Amino acid sequence: MPELPDVEGFRRVLASCGQGRRIERVDVSDPGVLRGVSGRRLREELRGRTLAEPERHGKWLIARTEGGPALLLHFGMTGELLCCPPDDPPHPYDRVLLALSGGRGLRYRDLRKLQGLRLATTEADIDRILDRQGPDALAVDRDTFTELLAGRRGRIKAVLMDQSVLAGLGNLLADEILWRARTAPTRPANRLGEDDYRRLHATMRRVLRSSVRDGRVPDRPSWLTGHRDDPDPVCPRCGGRLRRDRIAGRTTVWCPHCQDGAEAG
DNA sequence: AGTAGATCCTGGCGGC
């Protein structure tokens, strides 16, 4: 599930639950989520460290410690971060548990284990892990955004979801933004007009802001997202039938009536 | 450079 807004929500969970607290214990109940680090090393590096202010870049959460290593978390499709008392009974999908001072606990919970946790001991390590990430979708300014899209020949939907171009947008957000900006997902990114880029950027910011407020992509009836699983999905704006296509390997829901763009430019 | 397909992993759902 996690796209930028969800991860921003996890960042807040991490900040309110963990910032300024000491990591007393690290339990790895499923090493399958560890990437490039053993459970033993993770325990050794993190135990006794105090959590600093967490950061986020795209769909990555960066859990820094004061003067120590950082834990980088990616949530794949099904991951989440929870704050609960350490003695709460474990959930079957709790893969890593951090017991913190003050009777708090953080849990990395994930059903599918498509991504996972990495350890960075230096700033260079962090940079290396985030190497292929484009600018954060919430931070990118309009000119940079335009420049990035205008330099790509692929379909706009694929480009928006490409984390090396722009970090943070996933399948639902990409569909929602394109629908609101009335842009067909099939249009080549480099063949949009100046006003298209402007509108897309503004729309992206609006969609991200309200999603971040909710901590997720809202499935309100007025949003496209609220209808993508309907058996016979209908456009909330024009009432026309929505299309389901496969673009960039992902199910794409869009309205061929509202979202114009068979022609470029 | 871009795209399609397989792969990693687990579970829910519909069809037979």
Next chain:
DNA sequence: TGCCGCCAGGATCTAC
């Protein structure tokens, strides 16, 4: 009830 294939808000690697 059981089995099967398909699908899921992610990302990477290979082959065209």
